[in-house]
Amino acid sequence: xxxxxxxxxxxxxxxxxxxxxxxxxxxxxxxxxxxxxxxxxxxxxxxxxxxxxxxxxxxxxxxxxxxxxxxxxxxxxxxxxxxxxxxxxxxxxxxxxxxxxxxxxxxxxxxxxxxxxxxxxxxxxxxxxxxxxxxxxxxxxxxxxxxxxxxxxxxxxxxxxxxxxxxxxxxxxxxxxxxxxxxxxxxxxxxxxxxxxxxxxxxxxxxxxxxxxxxxxxxxxxxxxxxxxxxxxxxxxxxxxxxxxxxxxxxxxxxxxxxxxxxxxxxxxxxxxxxxxxxxxxxxxxxxxxxxxxxxxxxxxxxxxxxxxxxxxxxxxxxxxxxxxxxxxxx
Ligand code: UT7
Numbered sequence: 004x005x006x007x008x009x010x011x012x013x014x015x016x017x018x019x020x021x022x023x024x025x026x027x028x029x030x031x032x033x034x035x036x037x038x039x040x041x042x043x044x045x046x047x048x049x050x051x052x053x054x055x056x057x058x059x060x061x062x063x064x065x066x067x068x069x070x071x072x073x074x075x076x077x078x079x080x081x082x083x084x085x086x087x088x089x090x091x092x093x094x095x096x097x098x099x100x101x102x103x104x105x106x107x108x109x110x111x112x113x114x115x116x117x118x119x120x121x122x123x124x125x126x127x128x129x130x131x132x133x134x135x136x137x138x139x140x141x142x143x144x145x146x147x148x149x150x151x152x153x154x155x156x157x158x159x160x161x162x163x164x165x166x167x168x169x170x171x172x173x174x175x176x177x178x179x180x181x182x183x184x185x186x187x188x189x190x191x192x193x194x195x196x197x198x199x200x201x202x203x204x205x206x207x208x209x210x211x212x213x214x215x216x217x218x219x220x221x222x223x224x225x226x227x228x229x230x231x232x233x234x235x236x237x238x239x240x241x242x243x244x245x246x247x248x249x250x251x252x253x254x255x256x257x258x259x260x261x262x263x264x265x266x267x268x269x270x271x272x273x274x275x276x277x278x279x280x281x282x283x284x285x286x287x288x289x290x291x292x293x294x295x296x297x298x299x300x301x302x303x304x305x306x307x308x309x310x311x312x313x314x315x316x317x318x319x320x321x322x323x324x325x326x327x328x329x330x331x332x333x334x
Pocket of ligand 1: 037227230
């Protein structure tokens with residue numbers, strides 16, 4: 004008799020939204036001392052999207068939510084929880100998820116944010132698994148939404164060439180077949196938090212004119228330090244989740260890595276001994292959109308018809324915190 008498989012959650016809809024406005028490397032050449040050549044060779048980014056002044060993170064999230072629900076063939080009333088992963092909330096409180104809930108008209112269903120840097124989407128998947136398999140929720144809308152250009156210092160060439168704005172989403176419910184999330188792995192190291200942070204505007208350094216004069220309301224990063232940790236931890240996380248799923252590196256059909264730097268992505272692919280065609284890359288189009296990178300990549304793969312029954316995907320991320328996490332998924 005076939006052994007009963009572990010209960011799993013399944014992705015039943017994917018979608019994303021990226022603002023129309025494109026900012027190219029050539030545009031940036033006119034703003035800071037940089038070159039298209041430097042940005043492409045050091046990061047892999049060619050262009051990124053920029054939201055408009057009157058938009059906030061919840062507006063990107065709502066666009067992504069509508070598209071994702073439509074792709075899933077669902078209405079707002081069919082979901083029973085909204086989780087928004089973000090590091091760039093509309094407001095410190097209420098949560099961005101509550102603004103999204105209001106704009107969707109999803110009256111009275113619970114809604115909250117999670118803050119786990121660029122790893123927030125995978126953290127959200129793991130949280131959703133617990134909520135669904137314990138019977139607390141039936142159908143969760145998980146959105147990764149980020150408006151990084153509003154917290155970017157446009158005078159700092161070390162960071163302003165890297166980031167963009169976008170939102171990606173999935174609908175999650177219990178799987179009734181063999182597909183779904185097979186395993187996961189999540190970690191954090193708060194001792195390294197200062198290497199990538201937005202220091203001002205919270206309770207440590209409240210908003211003051213002096214704080215703004217010191218540029219502490221902008222994202223700050225020690226890029227090359229973060230880089231080394233990202234390479235190490237993303238390799239570790241992918242290998243750990245595969246092992247938990249009882250699979251080998253050769254079983255991977257697609258690696259969806261967080262898109263922070265093409266050199267980090269390539270190093271992770273090499274660590275897993277994957278040929279380039281199995282490593283999904285879209286950083287050239289959107290730059291680093293933090294929590295949105297993985298759901299966008301997942302949707303693009305889904306739309307392109309490359310995901311078939313049984314396709315094995317590993318999603319893998321690293322971000323502020325530091326946080327790092329990966330999951331193995333059978334489509
Ligand atoms: O999403 C969360 C996780 N985030 C990440 O994983 C990001 C990780 N870090 C990175 O992706 C890379 O470290 C960066 C892309 C941020 C920087 O690349 P790097 O190869 O680590 O460069 P670096 O910071 O060591 O700087 C090398 C040189 C410096 O010049 P000197 O001091 O050698 O003369 C920088 O000033 O490159 C210079 N530089 C630039 N030059 C032209 C830094 N930014 C630029 C720029 N254009 N935009």
